Amino acid sequence: MKSGVLNLVLKRLGIAAVTLLIVMFAVFFATSMLPGDTASILLGQAATPEAVAGLREAMHLNDPAILRFLRWLLGLLHGDLGTSYANEMPVATLIGGRLLNTMKLAGITTLLSVPLALTLGITAAMLRGSVYDRTVTVLSIGVISVPEFMVATLAVLLFAVYLKWLPALSSVNEAHSLTDLVRIYAMPVITLTFVISAQMIRMTRAAVIETLSTPYVEMALLKGASRSRMVLRHALPNALGPIVNAVALSLSYLVGGVIIVETIFNYPGIAKLMVDAVATRDLPLIQSCAMIFCLGYLFLITAADIVAIMSNPRLR
C-alpha cells in the first residue's frame, strides 16, 4: 500500500516538472514580445543602422525564437542567467542580494503569520458561532476582499500617520541596531502578515470545522472528553494534513503580495527589481525574476498537494 502513496507523489512531481517547462516557455515568449527592438534601444537614438544590425547579430537576436529559448534554457542549467541589458552586469550578481532581502521579508512574515493564523483559525473553529468567531471571520473576509495595496495604505495611515510609531518607507542600508531593523521591516511585514494570515485563517478554520463534524469527534464528546481534549487530541491530528496544505497554499500568496508591498514601501527586493526591469525593458532580468517567482510559487503549490496526498490515511 505504501507504494501507492509513492506513486502518487512521483506522479505529482512529474506534473510539476512538465508545468515548469510550460511556464518557462510562456515566460520566455511573453518577454520576447516586448515592443521595440532591443538592439536599437540599447544603442540609443544616435546609432547607425549598421551598428544596430551588428549588435543584433552579436546578441543572436536574428535567430529563430525556439533556438534562443533553448540557448537560454541551457544557460539556466549552467547557472548562467545572462547579462542585464541596462547596466551590463551579470543578472546573477544583480539578483543575488535582492533575492536575499526578499527571502528575509518572506521568512519573517512566515514566522509571524503561521502561528498567528493557526491560533486564530483553530480557536475560531472551536468557538464556532460565537462573537469571537464572527469577528475573526468578518475581519478575514474583509482583508481578503480588498487589494493588498489598500491593506498597506491603511497600515501606513494607522502606524505612520496617526500613531507615528514607524516610518512609512523602508531602506535596509541604514540598519545599525535592532530598533532600526524593527522599524525597517515593520511596515512591509505587517502588511504581508495581514494578507497571508487572512487566507490561512479561513482555510484552517474550514479544515478544523470539517474534522469536528466527523463521527469520531462526536464519539469523543459523547464519552465525556473535555472540549479542549476533544479538539487537541482527537480532531487536530487528523486536521493536520489539510492545515499544512492550507499553510503552503497561503504562503504562495506571498508571491503576489510581495510585488505590491516591495513597490509601495520601496523595499530593495527582487520584486522591486523586476518592476523596475519592466520599465527599462531589461529582458534577461525580467526573465530571471519571473522564473524565480514561478519556481517559488510552483514549489509551494506542489508541496501543498504532496502534503495533502501524504496525509490522507486512506491512501496509505
Added chain:
Amino acid sequence: MTMARATTSRRSFLGHSYSLVGVVAALVILAWTLVAILAPYVIPHSIGDIVDDDYFGPMRQGLWLGSDYLGRDMLSRVLMGARYTVGISLAAVSIACFSGVVLGMIAAVTGGWLDTCLSRFLDAMNSIPSKLFGLVVVAAVGSSIPVLILTLAVIYTPGAYRFARALAVNINTMDFITVARVRGESTAYLIGSEILPNIIRPVLADFGLRFVFIVLLLSGLSFLGLGLQPPLADWGALVRENIGGLPFAAPAVIVPSLAIASLTISVNLLIDNLPQKIRDRDA
C-alpha cells in the same frame, strides 16, 4: 450548521429566503452598476477640469469628496472610475467564464486525450502567479483597455475551466447523459441542453467570486502603473496617482480605496449569503 443559520435574520421572497446582509450587499452592487452606466450624465465636473486652487482639498460643499493631486474634482473621478473598474472587470470575467465553462464541459463530455491535454495546459497556466502574468504581458504589449480585458480573461480562464470541468464530470456520469448519448445527440446538444442547466447555479456563484479576483488584480495592476493610462483612471489608478496625499490622510486616496472595498466585499457577502440551494456545488 442550523444553529448558526437561524441567528441571522432571513426573509422570504420568491420562494427563497434571503438574509439581510445579502440584500444590503445586492443593493450596493446595484448602486455601483447604475453609477457605472450613468456616470457620464451625473458627474458635476469633467474629469480633466481643474476646479480647485488647492491640491488634496478636503471635503466641502461643491467638492463633496475633495480634490485630487492636481485640484480636480474627486467625486467625478471616482464616479467615472466605477465605469472602468466595473466595465473592464465585467467584460474580462464574462470572457473568462464563458470560455472556461465551455472548454470545461467539452473536456468532461469528450474525455480522452483532449481532456488530458487541455487540463495539463490550463493547470500549467494556473501555476503562473496571476500578478506576475499580468505584469509581464502588460509590459510586453503595452496597456490599453482591450489588452487589459484579454489579459485578465486569460489569467482567470484556467480557474473557471477547472471548476466547470469538476462539476461537469459529475453530471456526465448520470443516466440521462448516457440516454442522450445513446439517442445519438451531438456534443453541442449534450453540453448545452443536458449539462449546462445542471451546473449553471454554482457556475454563476463562481462567476461572482472570479469577478472579485479580477477587480482586485486590475486594481493592483493599475496601482503599479500598468493598468489604465492617464488621463483615464480606474479606482486602482486613482489610489496610485493620489498616494502622495497619504501622509495628510486626504480623501482623494481614501475614497477610491473604499470604493474598491465596498464593491468586492459586497460581492463576497452576497455570494456567502445566497440561499444554499443556489450556492451548493452538487445542487
